[in-house]
Amino acid sequence: MTSPPVIELEQLTVRLGNREILKGLTGQLKARTIGLLGPNGAGKSTLIQTLLGFIQPTSGTARILGHDIRSERSAVHGLVGYMPENDSFISHMSAVGFVRYMAELSGLPAEAALERAHEALFYVGLGEARYRKLGDYSLGMKQMAKLAQAIVHGPKLVILDEPTNGLDPAARVRMVKLIQEMRDSGSVNLVLCSHLLKDVEETCEEVLILKGGRLVHVSNLAEERRMNKRFLELETQGSRNGFLDAAREIGCECADLGNGRVKLVLGDGVEVKEIYRLAGERDLQLRRLSHRRDSLEDIFLRAMENND
Amino acid sequence: MAVYKRTYKSFTGILTPEWSRLLVIPRYAWASLFQQRFLTILYVLCFFYPLGAALVIYLNSNLDFLRQYIPIRQGGLLQIDGMFFFTFTGVQATLAFILTAFIGPGLMSPDLMHNALPLYFCRPLTRTQYIAGKMLVLTGLLSAITWVPGLLLFLLQASLAPVEWFKTNYWIAGSIVGGFLLWIVLISLMALALSAWVRWKVIAGALMLVVLFVGAGLSQMIKEVMRSDWGQYLDIVSNMTRVWMQMYGVQAEHPLSLEESVMALAAFSALFLLLISQKVKPFEVVRG
Secondary structure (H helix, E strand, O other): OOOOOOEEEEEEEEEEOOEEEEEEEEEEEOOOEEEEEOOOOOOHHHHHHHHOOOOOOOEEEEEEOOEEOOOOHHHHHHHEEEEOOOOOOOOOOEHHHHHHHHHHHOOOOHHHHHHHHHHHHHHOOOHHHOOOEHHHOOHHHHHHHHHHHHHOOOOOEEEEEOOOOOOOHHHHHHHHHHHHHHHHHOOOEEEEEOOOHHHHHHHOOEEEEEEOOEEEEEEEHHHHHHHHHHEEEEEEEOOOHHHHHHHHHOOOEEEEEEOOEEEEEOOOOOOHHHHHHHHHHOOOEEEEEEEOOOOHHHHHHHHHHHOO | OOOOOOOOOOOOOOOOOHHHHHHHHHHHHHHHHOOOHHHHHHHHHOOHHHHHHHHHHHHHOOHHHHHOOOOOOOOOOOOOOHHHHHHHHHHHHHHHHHHHHHHOHHHHHHHHHOOOHHHHHOOOOOHHHHHHHHHHHHHHHHHOOOHHHHHHHHHHHHHHOOHHHHHHHOHHHHHHHHHHHHHHHHHHHHHHHHHHHOOOHHHHHHHHHHHHHHHHHHHHHHHHHHOOOHHHHHOHHHHHHHHHHHHHOOOOOOOOOHHHHHHHHHHHHHHHHHHHHHHOOOOOOOOO
């Protein structure tokens, strides 16, 4: 049996007051880690809040791990852990008390909740500070406490809204590492909403880009990276005619750009060393060979430009 | 998982039933409240009057013992009837209000102050359950100093007095429970509403007193200036007293009818509920 998509959007429309914030979003996201990108006001936070059932869709619906957000809200909440963007805590509680409280509200029995609260706080690096009041925590520690409460009940999907907000570089690296570890554990799906492309690039396998409430691009980053590896740009010296024909014969797509420059897409099963061999056999000098480096920033900017 | 095995792990144990999760809220709130010495002392003081009343009921049923020391008229020390429990209700309701003014404002404001509501509502917990959980904090505490001791006093009297007393006064038990529960629900809603709207605990507590006294003051002012009784609708205590009078069969003058007082209290409750529901949301829409 195939597992359902992590997030499935079906003509999801949200209107707040007179403004349409999300405009008929449709798509499926299946990767273990999903990045949610978009400029300010694109509707990222509204989408998260709609998925969490905080906002009722005006029309359409969405499913999280196969559960409809409209009709199976309780089931959805049972599967999800949420780390909000802004400060969210109860200042007079100790971290361990707070995380345990949240675990119990998620349905964990009291003893298990206490045990997991300790574990979660150690996991996020707050083990030594877990008896301190949350109100006394630094911004970075509060972020980690928010992450601890989001994962304490062992959800199937963790939604992280700007998790690296306000963190210093060292804390940011720690947060990204934690997200990568969770991803690699294989037992949780992650949705990461961030305006920091670097964070998304380092952690996510799939990205969804929103602009003006519309879904403008869904991209599988792993697939893009694989594709990039097959896309070569060459600078050559000498006659290229025989070389281009030979490359086509082994299944590559080629384009001669003039001035010795060649663009080339490797065919299935063709390795770069084959290109070196073909050039060597024809005494063609390869002055430069580079893979296309289509960063997430390129993908993002292209999505923005294409939808202006 | 041992602490040294730091890795992400799903929870595979059995979850608690969904209905029981709202009980987590009062459990944590009570634990936190009883860490405060002042509130613990205040709470203990609230039991003094019921203990005194129990002593009076006991002595009233053992007059021969008392007559050895003090002269007592033939009718007995005092009559244990609707009026006795009406007075008991008045005293304990006042104490309940004072306790609520100290406890109530701290129930929701810490959640609202630091935006903790999304953390509640992203879990299998609805807004209604959240509000009910917060209400339970107060209803649980206040029940223990109001209708529970009231009912115990009633049972004490019923066990000590001749059976005819019970046959004549059995309805008082319902009045005790019903009368106190109405008051508890009303002041709990008031406390939560103020707690939701005023984030400073001290000010919210003071506002509770203001709501009570300003209502009474306005009512009196309207009466003096306009020679009208409609200002009585604003006086929560007066309306509640009117309902208690009916419940305990106390005959006394009151400008409003029972129906009018019930309507006024219902309107106050609805207003408080509306105020709570306006604030208890996982997020606020900023309309530009």
